[in-house]
Amino acid sequence: KQEVTQIPAALxxxxxxxxxxxxxxxxxxxxxxxxxxxxxxxxxxxLLLIQSSQREQTSGRLNASLDKSSGRSTLYIxxxxxxxxxxxxxxxxxxxTNKLIFGTGTLLAVQP
Amino acid sequence: GAVVxxxxxxxxxxxxxxxxxxxxxxxxxxxxxxxxxQFPKQSLMLMATxxxxxxxxxEQGVEKDKFLINHASLTLSTLTVxxxxxxxxxxxxxxxxxxxxxxxxEQYFGPGTRLTVT
Numbered sequence: 180k181q182e183v184t185q186i187p188a189a190l191x192x193x194x195x196x197x198x199x200x201x202x203x204x205x206x207x208x209x210x211x212x213x214x215x216x217x218x219x220x221x222x223x224x225x226l227l228l229i230q231s232s233q234r235e236q237t238s239g240r241l242n243a244s245l246d247k248s249s250g251r252s253t254l255y256i257x258x259x260x261x262x263x264x265x266x267x268x269x270x271x272x273x274x275x276t277n278k279l280i281f282g283t284g285t286l287l288a289v290q291p
Numbered sequence: 292g293a294v295v296x297x298x299x300x301x302x303x304x305x306x307x308x309x310x311x312x313x314x315x316x317x318x319x320x321x322x323x324x325x326x327x328x329q330f331p332k333q334s335l336m337l338m339a340t341x342x343x344x345x346x347x348x349x350e351q352g353v354e355k356d357k358f359l360i361n362h363a364s365l366t367l368s369t370l371t372v373x374x375x376x377x378x379x380x381x382x383x384x385x386x387x388x389x390x391x392x393x394x395x396x397e398q399y400f401g402p403g404t405r406l407t408v409t
Contacts, residue, residue, distance in 0.1 A: 213397070222297075222384055222402035223335075268334060272398075277323065277388060279398060281334045 181206045183271055183282035191288040192259055200254040200285045202269035207247050213279070214243050214254050215268045223268070227254070259289045294318055295387050297401035304375055304408055312370045312404045314385030320365040321387035325398065326358075329382040341368045375408045382406075 182205045192198050202212070211230045215223040227236045227243040229252070235244040242255040252269055266286050270279040294317040304310050314324055323342050327335040339360050341347045347360035357379075359371040368387075372379055382405055386398040 211397075215400075220382075220403075220405070223400040225397075225400070228397055270335075277398075278337055278340065279325070279335075279386075281336075284334050 181209075181271060181273060181280045183269060183280050185267075185269060185282040185285050187285060188283065189286040189288075191290060193290050194259060194261060196259050196289075197255070197257050198259055198287070200256070200267050200269075200287070202252040202254070202282050204250045204252075204271050204280075204282075206271075206273070207250050209247065209271045209273060210277075211272045212243075212245055212252050213270050213272070214241075214252075215270065217266045217268060217284075219266075226267075256287075259287075261289045261291045263287060264289050293389065293399040295321075295385065295399045295401040297383075297385055297404050299404060300402065301405040302407070304406070306376055306408055307374055309371055309373045310375055310406060312372075312383055312385075312406075314368045314370070314387065314401055316366045316387040316389075316399070319387075319389045319399075321368075321389065322365065323388045324362055324368040325386045325388075326360060326368075326370050327384045327386070329384060329403075335384060338370075372406065375406070377408045380406055380408045 186201045213228045214226045229245040240257040245252045266284045268284045269282045296315045298313045326338045329335045338353045339347045339349045341362040349355045362368040384403040386400045
């Protein structure tokens with residue numbers, strides 16, 4: 180059974196810092212991995228999707244990497260801003276059933 | 292593109308009543324839709340997978356007679372919480388997969404529905 184874990188559970192950083200969020204999964208047989216952002220009481224905003232054949236994806240200040248063999252992904256946020264404050268979720272897609280298994284989330288607070 | 296809407300965005304109902312939540316794909320055909328539940332400070336848990344024109348597939352531990360799912364068209368799926376109880380209070384989120392594009396299994400998420408049962 181696939182299990183997805185995110186570390187740290189919460190993170191507080193001053194504005195301008197670069198930071199890394201971690202996601203690990205137990206079954207490396209994934210089709211893709213997605214990073215999402217969730218603001219309080221809101222739905223999900225897709226940030227980056229990495230296919231299993233890819234090593235990384237970039238969008239603006241965000242860079243996500245994937246090491247499928249070791250069951251790990253990282254989300255790198257450069258020059259953090261207070262507007263980046265949110266919960267960040269990673270989710271893996273096993274492919275066959277197209278089910279997304281979500282991680283436990285990292286609550287990020289960027290202090291102005 | 293790839294917009295998914297949910298209605299209502301929030302609802303309060305009395306214990307014992309039923310509530311219907313709609314999930315619509317606005318600019319694409321969704322052959323498959325998914326329903327998730329999220330309790331406070333927890334992650335999303337998949338409840339069921341809904342395929343257009345067929346019965347939904349429920350995850351283990353989810354009561355299919357309590358959470359009725361209908362996916363009658365390629366743009367609409369509904370979740371009905373029957374005989375709701377306070378413990379059903381949660382944030383319900385749907386997602387949809389574009390069955391016609393080369394999106395390679397990407398799911399697009401709705402904004403969620405906050406259900407409070409009093």
